Amino acid sequence: MAAASAPWVVAGLPPACQPPGSWPPPVPARCACRRPSASRWPPGSTSVSPSRNRGLSTFRPAAASFRVTASASLPPQADEPCAPTSRVSKKPNKQHHLWIRKDSAGSGKKALRLVNTVSKLPNEKEAVYGALDKWTAFEPEFPTIAAAKALEMLKRQRQWLRIIQVTKWLMSKGQVLTWTTYDTLLLALFMDGRMDEVESIWNNIIQTHTRSVPKRLFSRMILIYDIRHCPDKVLEIFADIEELGVHPDEDTTRRIGRAFAALGQEDKERLVLKKYLKKWKYIHFNGERARVRMGGPLA
Known part of the structure:
Protein backbone atom coordinates (compact mmCIF):
# COMPACT_ATOMS: atom_id res chain seq x y z
CA MET A 1 0.00 0.00 0.00
CA ALA A 2 1.24 3.45 -0.85
CA ALA A 3 0.27 4.81 2.54
CA ALA A 4 2.01 1.95 4.38
CA SER A 5 5.26 2.41 2.39
CA ALA A 6 5.43 6.09 3.36
CA PRO A 7 7.62 6.93 6.37
CA TRP A 8 4.65 8.68 7.97
CA VAL A 9 0.83 8.27 7.95
CA VAL A 10 -1.70 11.05 8.39
CA ALA A 11 -4.16 9.96 11.04
CA GLY A 12 -7.84 10.04 10.12
CA LEU A 13 -7.29 9.75 6.33
CA PRO A 14 -8.09 6.64 4.28
CA PRO A 15 -5.22 4.98 2.45
CA ALA A 16 -6.34 6.34 -0.90
CA CYS A 17 -6.11 9.94 0.42
CA GLN A 18 -2.63 9.58 1.86
CA PRO A 19 -0.13 11.76 -0.06
CA PRO A 20 2.31 9.72 -2.13
CA GLY A 21 6.03 9.73 -1.48
CA SER A 22 7.84 11.10 1.52
CA TRP A 23 7.07 14.28 3.39
CA PRO A 24 8.50 16.80 3.98
CA PRO A 25 10.04 17.08 0.51
CA PRO A 26 13.80 16.60 0.26
CA VAL A 27 15.85 19.74 0.54
CA PRO A 28 17.62 20.46 -2.75
CA ALA A 29 21.39 20.46 -2.56
CA ARG A 30 22.98 23.88 -2.51
CA CYS A 31 25.72 24.93 -4.85
CA ALA A 32 29.25 24.49 -3.53
CA CYS A 33 30.06 28.20 -3.98
CA ARG A 34 27.05 29.17 -1.87
CA ARG A 35 27.45 26.56 0.85
CA PRO A 36 28.06 28.26 4.21
CA SER A 37 31.30 27.48 5.94
CA ALA A 38 31.46 25.19 8.96
CA SER A 39 32.92 27.97 11.08
CA ARG A 40 29.89 30.14 10.37
CA TRP A 41 27.35 27.38 11.07
CA PRO A 42 28.70 25.17 13.86
CA PRO A 43 26.92 21.84 14.34
CA GLY A 44 24.08 21.88 16.81
CA SER A 45 23.31 25.60 16.37
CA THR A 46 19.95 27.04 15.46
CA SER A 47 19.82 30.37 13.66
CA VAL A 48 18.19 32.21 10.83
CA SER A 49 20.43 33.19 7.91
CA PRO A 50 19.39 35.76 5.31
CA SER A 51 19.91 34.40 1.83
CA ARG A 52 21.61 36.25 -0.98
CA ASN A 53 18.27 36.43 -2.67
CA ARG A 54 16.14 38.97 -0.83
CA GLY A 55 12.99 36.90 -1.32
CA LEU A 56 14.44 33.87 0.50
CA SER A 57 14.83 33.36 4.22
CA THR A 58 16.02 29.99 5.52
CA PHE A 59 15.84 28.43 8.98
CA ARG A 60 18.58 26.15 10.21
CA PRO A 61 17.55 23.79 12.96
CA ALA A 62 19.99 21.64 14.84
CA ALA A 63 18.92 18.50 12.87
CA ALA A 64 20.61 19.75 9.67
CA SER A 65 17.31 19.92 7.77
CA PHE A 66 16.02 23.04 6.02
CA ARG A 67 12.56 24.50 5.89
CA VAL A 68 11.85 26.90 3.06
CA THR A 69 9.25 29.54 3.83
CA ALA A 70 9.23 31.19 0.41
CA SER A 71 9.02 28.47 -2.24
CA ALA A 72 9.09 30.95 -5.13
CA SER A 73 12.82 31.59 -4.76
CA LEU A 74 14.45 28.25 -4.06
CA PRO A 75 18.22 27.88 -4.42
CA PRO A 76 19.43 26.15 -7.60
CA GLN A 77 19.40 22.39 -7.80
CA ALA A 78 22.55 20.32 -7.63
CA ASP A 79 22.55 19.62 -11.37
CA GLU A 80 22.08 23.30 -12.28
CA PRO A 81 25.31 25.21 -12.94
CA CYS A 82 25.81 28.12 -10.58
CA ALA A 83 25.78 31.45 -12.37
CA PRO A 84 28.99 33.40 -11.80
CA THR A 85 28.49 36.30 -9.46
CA SER A 86 29.58 39.71 -10.80
CA ARG A 87 29.82 42.93 -8.87
CA VAL A 88 28.33 46.06 -10.36
CA SER A 89 31.03 48.70 -10.51
CA LYS A 90 30.29 52.30 -11.41
CA LYS A 91 32.68 53.68 -13.99
CA PRO A 92 34.13 57.09 -13.14
CA ASN A 93 32.84 59.95 -15.22
CA LYS A 94 35.84 61.36 -17.04
CA GLN A 95 33.85 63.91 -19.01
CA HIS A 96 34.82 67.48 -18.18
CA HIS A 97 31.91 69.87 -17.92
CA LEU A 98 33.12 73.21 -19.17
CA TRP A 99 30.32 75.20 -17.60
CA ILE A 100 31.33 74.17 -14.09
CA ARG A 101 35.07 74.06 -14.74
CA LYS A 102 37.20 76.14 -12.41
CA ASP A 103 39.29 78.63 -14.33
CA SER A 104 41.88 78.83 -11.56
CA ALA A 105 42.80 75.12 -11.88
CA GLY A 106 46.52 74.96 -12.73
CA SER A 107 46.74 78.70 -13.38
CA GLY A 108 50.10 79.00 -11.60
CA LYS A 109 51.75 76.46 -13.90
CA LYS A 110 50.21 78.11 -16.96
CA PRO A 214 40.19 104.50 -9.11
CA LYS A 215 42.40 106.45 -6.75
CA ARG A 216 45.22 104.04 -7.48
CA LEU A 217 45.65 105.27 -11.06
CA PHE A 218 45.59 108.93 -10.00
CA SER A 219 48.32 108.17 -7.47
CA ARG A 220 50.33 106.34 -10.15
CA MET A 221 50.22 109.30 -12.54
CA ILE A 222 51.11 111.82 -9.82
CA LEU A 223 54.04 109.59 -8.82
CA ILE A 224 55.25 109.42 -12.44
CA TYR A 225 55.05 113.19 -12.96
CA ASP A 226 56.63 113.89 -9.59
CA ILE A 227 59.62 111.69 -10.43
CA ARG A 228 59.87 113.40 -13.82
CA HIS A 229 59.81 116.81 -12.06
CA CYS A 230 56.68 118.02 -13.82
CA PRO A 231 54.76 119.98 -11.15
CA ASP A 232 52.37 121.47 -13.70
CA LYS A 233 51.31 117.97 -14.79
CA VAL A 234 50.86 116.99 -11.13
CA LEU A 235 48.48 119.91 -10.64
CA GLU A 236 46.53 118.90 -13.75
CA ILE A 237 45.95 115.46 -12.25
CA PHE A 238 45.05 117.10 -8.95
CA ALA A 239 42.43 119.23 -10.73
CA ASP A 240 40.81 116.03 -12.02
CA ILE A 241 40.93 114.59 -8.49
CA GLU A 242 39.15 117.64 -7.09
CA GLU A 243 36.53 117.56 -9.84
CA LEU A 244 35.74 113.86 -9.41
CA GLY A 245 35.71 114.01 -5.61
CA VAL A 246 38.53 111.51 -5.09
CA HIS A 247 40.27 111.63 -1.71
CA PRO A 248 44.05 111.13 -2.26
CA ASP A 249 46.15 109.16 0.16
CA GLU A 250 48.82 110.68 2.41
CA ASP A 251 51.77 110.14 0.08
CA THR A 252 49.93 111.57 -2.92
CA THR A 253 48.85 114.58 -0.86
CA ARG A 254 52.44 115.39 0.09
CA ARG A 255 53.50 115.13 -3.56
CA ILE A 256 50.74 117.58 -4.51
CA GLY A 257 51.94 119.92 -1.76
CA ARG A 258 55.50 119.76 -3.09
CA ALA A 259 54.20 120.61 -6.58
CA PHE A 260 52.51 123.74 -5.20
CA ALA A 261 55.68 124.64 -3.31
CA ALA A 262 57.79 124.20 -6.48
CA LEU A 263 55.55 126.71 -8.27
CA GLY A 264 55.75 129.18 -5.39
CA GLN A 265 52.21 128.66 -4.06
CA GLU A 266 52.87 127.94 -0.39
CA ASP A 267 49.42 129.05 0.74
CA LYS A 268 47.76 126.45 -1.49
CA GLU A 269 50.20 123.89 -0.21
CA ARG A 270 49.05 124.52 3.36
CA LEU A 271 45.41 124.35 2.31
CA VAL A 272 45.90 121.02 0.54
CA LEU A 273 47.78 119.51 3.46
CA LYS A 274 45.17 120.75 5.91
CA LYS A 275 42.30 119.43 3.81
CA TYR A 276 43.54 115.97 2.86
CA LEU A 277 46.00 114.98 5.54
CA LYS A 278 44.61 113.12 8.51
CA LYS A 279 44.46 115.02 11.78
CA TRP A 280 45.00 111.95 13.90
CA LYS A 281 47.01 108.80 13.65
CA TYR A 282 47.44 105.70 15.79
CA ILE A 283 50.71 104.61 17.36
CA HIS A 284 51.71 101.89 19.82
CA PHE A 285 52.83 103.37 23.14
CA ASN A 286 53.80 101.12 26.09
CA GLY A 287 52.18 98.13 24.39
CA GLU A 288 48.88 99.93 23.81
CA ARG A 289 47.30 101.55 20.76
CA ALA A 290 47.03 105.32 21.23
CA ARG A 291 45.65 108.07 19.02
CA VAL A 292 47.87 111.15 18.66
CA ARG A 293 47.53 114.37 16.67
CA MET A 294 49.36 114.62 13.38
CA GLY A 295 52.33 116.99 13.71
CA GLY A 296 52.30 116.77 17.49
CA PRO A 297 55.24 115.89 19.74
CA LEU A 298 54.35 112.17 19.80
CA ALA A 299 53.75 111.92 16.05
Missing part, protein backbone atom coordinates in the same frame (compact mmCIF):
# COMPACT_ATOMS: atom_id res chain seq x y z
CA ALA A 111 51.49 81.50 -15.84
CA LEU A 112 54.99 80.13 -15.22
CA ARG A 113 54.98 78.49 -18.64
CA LEU A 114 54.00 81.82 -20.23
CA VAL A 115 56.77 83.68 -18.41
CA ASN A 116 59.38 81.10 -19.42
CA THR A 117 58.17 81.22 -23.01
CA VAL A 118 58.22 84.99 -23.52
CA SER A 119 61.53 85.39 -21.67
CA LYS A 120 63.35 83.38 -24.33
CA LEU A 121 61.85 85.18 -27.33
CA PRO A 122 63.49 87.96 -29.33
CA ASN A 123 62.11 91.49 -29.11
CA GLU A 124 59.90 91.11 -32.16
CA LYS A 125 56.16 91.65 -32.16
CA GLU A 126 55.40 88.77 -34.53
CA ALA A 127 57.41 86.26 -32.50
CA VAL A 128 55.88 87.32 -29.18
CA TYR A 129 52.31 87.44 -30.48
CA GLY A 130 52.73 84.06 -32.21
CA ALA A 131 53.96 82.44 -28.99
CA LEU A 132 51.09 83.97 -27.03
CA ASP A 133 48.58 82.68 -29.58
CA LYS A 134 50.03 79.18 -29.23
CA TRP A 135 49.76 79.51 -25.44
CA THR A 136 45.98 79.87 -25.71
CA ALA A 137 45.41 77.71 -28.80
CA PHE A 138 44.16 74.61 -26.97
CA GLU A 139 42.38 76.33 -24.09
CA PRO A 140 38.58 75.89 -24.05
CA GLU A 141 38.26 79.34 -22.48
CA PHE A 142 40.70 82.21 -22.16
CA PRO A 143 43.06 81.74 -19.16
CA THR A 144 42.34 85.07 -17.51
CA ILE A 145 43.68 84.21 -14.07
CA ALA A 146 46.86 82.69 -15.51
CA ALA A 147 47.49 85.82 -17.60
CA ALA A 148 47.07 88.08 -14.55
CA LYS A 149 49.48 85.91 -12.55
CA ALA A 150 51.98 86.01 -15.40
CA LEU A 151 51.92 89.83 -15.36
CA GLU A 152 52.62 89.80 -11.62
CA MET A 153 55.56 87.44 -12.15
CA LEU A 154 56.99 89.65 -14.88
CA LYS A 155 56.55 92.69 -12.65
CA ARG A 156 58.50 91.06 -9.81
CA GLN A 157 61.24 90.17 -12.31
CA ARG A 158 61.19 93.78 -13.61
CA GLN A 159 60.82 92.68 -17.24
CA TRP A 160 59.11 95.87 -18.36
CA LEU A 161 59.37 95.24 -22.09
CA ARG A 162 57.72 91.83 -21.77
CA ILE A 163 54.96 93.35 -19.64
CA ILE A 164 54.27 95.89 -22.38
CA GLN A 165 54.17 93.20 -25.07
CA VAL A 166 51.93 90.84 -23.10
CA THR A 167 49.58 93.64 -21.98
CA LYS A 168 49.15 95.01 -25.49
CA TRP A 169 48.42 91.49 -26.73
CA LEU A 170 45.78 91.12 -24.01
CA MET A 171 44.26 94.47 -25.00
CA SER A 172 44.11 93.35 -28.63
CA LYS A 173 42.21 90.24 -27.48
CA GLY A 174 39.92 92.27 -25.23
CA GLN A 175 40.92 90.23 -22.16
CA VAL A 176 42.12 91.09 -18.63
CA LEU A 177 41.22 94.77 -19.02
CA THR A 178 41.30 95.52 -15.30
CA TRP A 179 42.57 98.54 -13.38
CA THR A 180 45.50 96.48 -12.13
CA THR A 181 46.47 95.71 -15.74
CA TYR A 182 46.33 99.39 -16.66
CA ASP A 183 48.37 100.31 -13.59
CA THR A 184 51.02 97.71 -14.46
CA LEU A 185 51.11 98.92 -18.07
CA LEU A 186 51.57 102.58 -17.04
CA LEU A 187 54.40 101.62 -14.69
CA ALA A 188 56.09 99.47 -17.35
CA LEU A 189 55.86 102.22 -19.97
CA PHE A 190 57.29 104.74 -17.52
CA MET A 191 60.17 102.44 -16.53
CA ASP A 192 60.87 101.83 -20.24
CA GLY A 193 60.99 105.58 -20.89
CA ARG A 194 57.89 105.86 -23.10
CA MET A 195 56.27 108.95 -21.63
CA ASP A 196 54.34 109.75 -24.80
CA GLU A 197 52.57 106.38 -24.61
CA VAL A 198 51.91 106.89 -20.89
CA GLU A 199 50.14 110.18 -21.57
CA SER A 200 48.23 108.71 -24.52
CA ILE A 201 46.93 105.76 -22.49
CA TRP A 202 46.10 107.99 -19.51
CA ASN A 203 44.11 110.40 -21.68
CA ASN A 204 42.24 107.46 -23.20
CA ILE A 205 41.43 106.10 -19.72
CA ILE A 206 40.28 109.43 -18.30
CA GLN A 207 38.05 110.10 -21.31
CA THR A 208 36.52 106.63 -21.45
CA HIS A 209 36.09 105.93 -17.73
CA THR A 210 35.71 109.39 -16.24
CA ARG A 211 33.68 108.57 -13.14
CA SER A 212 35.09 105.11 -12.45
CA VAL A 213 38.85 105.75 -12.47
Whole structure:
Protein backbone atom coordinates (compact mmCIF):
# COMPACT_ATOMS: atom_id res chain seq x y z
CA MET A 1 0.00 0.00 0.00
CA ALA A 2 1.24 3.45 -0.85
CA ALA A 3 0.27 4.81 2.54
CA ALA A 4 2.01 1.95 4.38
CA SER A 5 5.26 2.41 2.39
CA ALA A 6 5.43 6.09 3.36
CA PRO A 7 7.62 6.93 6.37
CA TRP A 8 4.65 8.68 7.97
CA VAL A 9 0.83 8.27 7.95
CA VAL A 10 -1.70 11.05 8.39
CA ALA A 11 -4.16 9.96 11.04
CA GLY A 12 -7.84 10.04 10.12
CA LEU A 13 -7.29 9.75 6.33
CA PRO A 14 -8.09 6.64 4.28
CA PRO A 15 -5.22 4.98 2.45
CA ALA A 16 -6.34 6.34 -0.90
CA CYS A 17 -6.11 9.94 0.42
CA GLN A 18 -2.63 9.58 1.86
CA PRO A 19 -0.13 11.76 -0.06
CA PRO A 20 2.31 9.72 -2.13
CA GLY A 21 6.03 9.73 -1.48
CA SER A 22 7.84 11.10 1.52
CA TRP A 23 7.07 14.28 3.39
CA PRO A 24 8.50 16.80 3.98
CA PRO A 25 10.04 17.08 0.51
CA PRO A 26 13.80 16.60 0.26
CA VAL A 27 15.85 19.74 0.54
CA PRO A 28 17.62 20.46 -2.75
CA ALA A 29 21.39 20.46 -2.56
CA ARG A 30 22.98 23.88 -2.51
CA CYS A 31 25.72 24.93 -4.85
CA ALA A 32 29.25 24.49 -3.53
CA CYS A 33 30.06 28.20 -3.98
CA ARG A 34 27.05 29.17 -1.87
CA ARG A 35 27.45 26.56 0.85
CA PRO A 36 28.06 28.26 4.21
CA SER A 37 31.30 27.48 5.94
CA ALA A 38 31.46 25.19 8.96
CA SER A 39 32.92 27.97 11.08
CA ARG A 40 29.89 30.14 10.37
CA TRP A 41 27.35 27.38 11.07
CA PRO A 42 28.70 25.17 13.86
CA PRO A 43 26.92 21.84 14.34
CA GLY A 44 24.08 21.88 16.81
CA SER A 45 23.31 25.60 16.37
CA THR A 46 19.95 27.04 15.46
CA SER A 47 19.82 30.37 13.66
CA VAL A 48 18.19 32.21 10.83
CA SER A 49 20.43 33.19 7.91
CA PRO A 50 19.39 35.76 5.31
CA SER A 51 19.91 34.40 1.83
CA ARG A 52 21.61 36.25 -0.98
CA ASN A 53 18.27 36.43 -2.67
CA ARG A 54 16.14 38.97 -0.83
CA GLY A 55 12.99 36.90 -1.32
CA LEU A 56 14.44 33.87 0.50
CA SER A 57 14.83 33.36 4.22
CA THR A 58 16.02 29.99 5.52
CA PHE A 59 15.84 28.43 8.98
CA ARG A 60 18.58 26.15 10.21
CA PRO A 61 17.55 23.79 12.96
CA ALA A 62 19.99 21.64 14.84
CA ALA A 63 18.92 18.50 12.87
CA ALA A 64 20.61 19.75 9.67
CA SER A 65 17.31 19.92 7.77
CA PHE A 66 16.02 23.04 6.02
CA ARG A 67 12.56 24.50 5.89
CA VAL A 68 11.85 26.90 3.06
CA THR A 69 9.25 29.54 3.83
CA ALA A 70 9.23 31.19 0.41
CA SER A 71 9.02 28.47 -2.24
CA ALA A 72 9.09 30.95 -5.13
CA SER A 73 12.82 31.59 -4.76
CA LEU A 74 14.45 28.25 -4.06
CA PRO A 75 18.22 27.88 -4.42
CA PRO A 76 19.43 26.15 -7.60
CA GLN A 77 19.40 22.39 -7.80
CA ALA A 78 22.55 20.32 -7.63
CA ASP A 79 22.55 19.62 -11.37
CA GLU A 80 22.08 23.30 -12.28
CA PRO A 81 25.31 25.21 -12.94
CA CYS A 82 25.81 28.12 -10.58
CA ALA A 83 25.78 31.45 -12.37
CA PRO A 84 28.99 33.40 -11.80
CA THR A 85 28.49 36.30 -9.46
CA SER A 86 29.58 39.71 -10.80
CA ARG A 87 29.82 42.93 -8.87
CA VAL A 88 28.33 46.06 -10.36
CA SER A 89 31.03 48.70 -10.51
CA LYS A 90 30.29 52.30 -11.41
CA LYS A 91 32.68 53.68 -13.99
CA PRO A 92 34.13 57.09 -13.14
CA ASN A 93 32.84 59.95 -15.22
CA LYS A 94 35.84 61.36 -17.04
CA GLN A 95 33.85 63.91 -19.01
CA HIS A 96 34.82 67.48 -18.18
CA HIS A 97 31.91 69.87 -17.92
CA LEU A 98 33.12 73.21 -19.17
CA TRP A 99 30.32 75.20 -17.60
CA ILE A 100 31.33 74.17 -14.09
CA ARG A 101 35.07 74.06 -14.74
CA LYS A 102 37.20 76.14 -12.41
CA ASP A 103 39.29 78.63 -14.33
CA SER A 104 41.88 78.83 -11.56
CA ALA A 105 42.80 75.12 -11.88
CA GLY A 106 46.52 74.96 -12.73
CA SER A 107 46.74 78.70 -13.38
CA GLY A 108 50.10 79.00 -11.60
CA LYS A 109 51.75 76.46 -13.90
CA LYS A 110 50.21 78.11 -16.96
CA ALA A 111 51.49 81.50 -15.84
CA LEU A 112 54.99 80.13 -15.22
CA ARG A 113 54.98 78.49 -18.64
CA LEU A 114 54.00 81.82 -20.23
CA VAL A 115 56.77 83.68 -18.41
CA ASN A 116 59.38 81.10 -19.42
CA THR A 117 58.17 81.22 -23.01
CA VAL A 118 58.22 84.99 -23.52
CA SER A 119 61.53 85.39 -21.67
CA LYS A 120 63.35 83.38 -24.33
CA LEU A 121 61.85 85.18 -27.33
CA PRO A 122 63.49 87.96 -29.33
CA ASN A 123 62.11 91.49 -29.11
CA GLU A 124 59.90 91.11 -32.16
CA LYS A 125 56.16 91.65 -32.16
CA GLU A 126 55.40 88.77 -34.53
CA ALA A 127 57.41 86.26 -32.50
CA VAL A 128 55.88 87.32 -29.18
CA TYR A 129 52.31 87.44 -30.48
CA GLY A 130 52.73 84.06 -32.21
CA ALA A 131 53.96 82.44 -28.99
CA LEU A 132 51.09 83.97 -27.03
CA ASP A 133 48.58 82.68 -29.58
CA LYS A 134 50.03 79.18 -29.23
CA TRP A 135 49.76 79.51 -25.44
CA THR A 136 45.98 79.87 -25.71
CA ALA A 137 45.41 77.71 -28.80
CA PHE A 138 44.16 74.61 -26.97
CA GLU A 139 42.38 76.33 -24.09
CA PRO A 140 38.58 75.89 -24.05
CA GLU A 141 38.26 79.34 -22.48
CA PHE A 142 40.70 82.21 -22.16
CA PRO A 143 43.06 81.74 -19.16
CA THR A 144 42.34 85.07 -17.51
CA ILE A 145 43.68 84.21 -14.07
CA ALA A 146 46.86 82.69 -15.51
CA ALA A 147 47.49 85.82 -17.60
CA ALA A 148 47.07 88.08 -14.55
CA LYS A 149 49.48 85.91 -12.55
CA ALA A 150 51.98 86.01 -15.40
CA LEU A 151 51.92 89.83 -15.36
CA GLU A 152 52.62 89.80 -11.62
CA MET A 153 55.56 87.44 -12.15
CA LEU A 154 56.99 89.65 -14.88
CA LYS A 155 56.55 92.69 -12.65
CA ARG A 156 58.50 91.06 -9.81
CA GLN A 157 61.24 90.17 -12.31
CA ARG A 158 61.19 93.78 -13.61
CA GLN A 159 60.82 92.68 -17.24
CA TRP A 160 59.11 95.87 -18.36
CA LEU A 161 59.37 95.24 -22.09
CA ARG A 162 57.72 91.83 -21.77
CA ILE A 163 54.96 93.35 -19.64
CA ILE A 164 54.27 95.89 -22.38
CA GLN A 165 54.17 93.20 -25.07
CA VAL A 166 51.93 90.84 -23.10
CA THR A 167 49.58 93.64 -21.98
CA LYS A 168 49.15 95.01 -25.49
CA TRP A 169 48.42 91.49 -26.73
CA LEU A 170 45.78 91.12 -24.01
CA MET A 171 44.26 94.47 -25.00
CA SER A 172 44.11 93.35 -28.63
CA LYS A 173 42.21 90.24 -27.48
CA GLY A 174 39.92 92.27 -25.23
CA GLN A 175 40.92 90.23 -22.16
CA VAL A 176 42.12 91.09 -18.63
CA LEU A 177 41.22 94.77 -19.02
CA THR A 178 41.30 95.52 -15.30
CA TRP A 179 42.57 98.54 -13.38
CA THR A 180 45.50 96.48 -12.13
CA THR A 181 46.47 95.71 -15.74
CA TYR A 182 46.33 99.39 -16.66
CA ASP A 183 48.37 100.31 -13.59
CA THR A 184 51.02 97.71 -14.46
CA LEU A 185 51.11 98.92 -18.07
CA LEU A 186 51.57 102.58 -17.04
CA LEU A 187 54.40 101.62 -14.69
CA ALA A 188 56.09 99.47 -17.35
CA LEU A 189 55.86 102.22 -19.97
CA PHE A 190 57.29 104.74 -17.52
CA MET A 191 60.17 102.44 -16.53
CA ASP A 192 60.87 101.83 -20.24
CA GLY A 193 60.99 105.58 -20.89
CA ARG A 194 57.89 105.86 -23.10
CA MET A 195 56.27 108.95 -21.63
CA ASP A 196 54.34 109.75 -24.80
CA GLU A 197 52.57 106.38 -24.61
CA VAL A 198 51.91 106.89 -20.89
CA GLU A 199 50.14 110.18 -21.57
CA SER A 200 48.23 108.71 -24.52
CA ILE A 201 46.93 105.76 -22.49
CA TRP A 202 46.10 107.99 -19.51
CA ASN A 203 44.11 110.40 -21.68
CA ASN A 204 42.24 107.46 -23.20
CA ILE A 205 41.43 106.10 -19.72
CA ILE A 206 40.28 109.43 -18.30
CA GLN A 207 38.05 110.10 -21.31
CA THR A 208 36.52 106.63 -21.45
CA HIS A 209 36.09 105.93 -17.73
CA THR A 210 35.71 109.39 -16.24
CA ARG A 211 33.68 108.57 -13.14
CA SER A 212 35.09 105.11 -12.45
CA VAL A 213 38.85 105.75 -12.47
CA PRO A 214 40.19 104.50 -9.11
CA LYS A 215 42.40 106.45 -6.75
CA ARG A 216 45.22 104.04 -7.48
CA LEU A 217 45.65 105.27 -11.06
CA PHE A 218 45.59 108.93 -10.00
CA SER A 219 48.32 108.17 -7.47
CA ARG A 220 50.33 106.34 -10.15
CA MET A 221 50.22 109.30 -12.54
CA ILE A 222 51.11 111.82 -9.82
CA LEU A 223 54.04 109.59 -8.82
CA ILE A 224 55.25 109.42 -12.44
CA TYR A 225 55.05 113.19 -12.96
CA ASP A 226 56.63 113.89 -9.59
CA ILE A 227 59.62 111.69 -10.43
CA ARG A 228 59.87 113.40 -13.82
CA HIS A 229 59.81 116.81 -12.06
CA CYS A 230 56.68 118.02 -13.82
CA PRO A 231 54.76 119.98 -11.15
CA ASP A 232 52.37 121.47 -13.70
CA LYS A 233 51.31 117.97 -14.79
CA VAL A 234 50.86 116.99 -11.13
CA LEU A 235 48.48 119.91 -10.64
CA GLU A 236 46.53 118.90 -13.75
CA ILE A 237 45.95 115.46 -12.25
CA PHE A 238 45.05 117.10 -8.95
CA ALA A 239 42.43 119.23 -10.73
CA ASP A 240 40.81 116.03 -12.02
CA ILE A 241 40.93 114.59 -8.49
CA GLU A 242 39.15 117.64 -7.09
CA GLU A 243 36.53 117.56 -9.84
CA LEU A 244 35.74 113.86 -9.41
CA GLY A 245 35.71 114.01 -5.61
CA VAL A 246 38.53 111.51 -5.09
CA HIS A 247 40.27 111.63 -1.71
CA PRO A 248 44.05 111.13 -2.26
CA ASP A 249 46.15 109.16 0.16
CA GLU A 250 48.82 110.68 2.41
CA ASP A 251 51.77 110.14 0.08
CA THR A 252 49.93 111.57 -2.92
CA THR A 253 48.85 114.58 -0.86
CA ARG A 254 52.44 115.39 0.09
CA ARG A 255 53.50 115.13 -3.56
CA ILE A 256 50.74 117.58 -4.51
CA GLY A 257 51.94 119.92 -1.76
CA ARG A 258 55.50 119.76 -3.09
CA ALA A 259 54.20 120.61 -6.58
CA PHE A 260 52.51 123.74 -5.20
CA ALA A 261 55.68 124.64 -3.31
CA ALA A 262 57.79 124.20 -6.48
CA LEU A 263 55.55 126.71 -8.27
CA GLY A 264 55.75 129.18 -5.39
CA GLN A 265 52.21 128.66 -4.06
CA GLU A 266 52.87 127.94 -0.39
CA ASP A 267 49.42 129.05 0.74
CA LYS A 268 47.76 126.45 -1.49
CA GLU A 269 50.20 123.89 -0.21
CA ARG A 270 49.05 124.52 3.36
CA LEU A 271 45.41 124.35 2.31
CA VAL A 272 45.90 121.02 0.54
CA LEU A 273 47.78 119.51 3.46
CA LYS A 274 45.17 120.75 5.91
CA LYS A 275 42.30 119.43 3.81
CA TYR A 276 43.54 115.97 2.86
CA LEU A 277 46.00 114.98 5.54
CA LYS A 278 44.61 113.12 8.51
CA LYS A 279 44.46 115.02 11.78
CA TRP A 280 45.00 111.95 13.90
CA LYS A 281 47.01 108.80 13.65
CA TYR A 282 47.44 105.70 15.79
CA ILE A 283 50.71 104.61 17.36
CA HIS A 284 51.71 101.89 19.82
CA PHE A 285 52.83 103.37 23.14
CA ASN A 286 53.80 101.12 26.09
CA GLY A 287 52.18 98.13 24.39
CA GLU A 288 48.88 99.93 23.81
CA ARG A 289 47.30 101.55 20.76
CA ALA A 290 47.03 105.32 21.23
CA ARG A 291 45.65 108.07 19.02
CA VAL A 292 47.87 111.15 18.66
CA ARG A 293 47.53 114.37 16.67
CA MET A 294 49.36 114.62 13.38
CA GLY A 295 52.33 116.99 13.71
CA GLY A 296 52.30 116.77 17.49
CA PRO A 297 55.24 115.89 19.74
CA LEU A 298 54.35 112.17 19.80
CA ALA A 299 53.75 111.92 16.05
